[in-house]
């Protein structure tokens with residue numbers, strides 16, 4: 001049985017992280033379709049999309065066009081990195097804004113990060129040496 005499977009998969013693309021993502025997406029969409037009913041021509045849209053993701057994942061896994069599948073994988077990783085980078089940036093900014101105030105220097109417009117909760121303080125711009133008073 002195992003030998004048969006190995007022979008069957010020989011020359012085929014197999015599983016990569018795009019396939020794992022598609023399988024996860026399919027599962028989420030199909031589960032969601034139980035609770036969220038969006039119908040198009042009497043067919044559950046989420047269920048349909050979930051099935052499409054499932055079919056695509058299996059199509060990629062069994063595909064013999066390894067180069068094309070690999071190019072899809074590279075594109076997927078690029079998009080994924082962009083998305084995770086965007087959220088990491090947002091989270092970093094949120095964490096910063098909890099601990100710091102960002103002030104703009106009235107002299108030169110330079111953004112200055114000041115720790116919160118220090119009361120009234122005189123800020124001296126590191127760029128143009130302009131001094132101004134703010135409550136932090």
Ligand SMILES: [Zn+2]
Nearest residue numbers: 105108125128
């Ligand atoms: Zn300045």
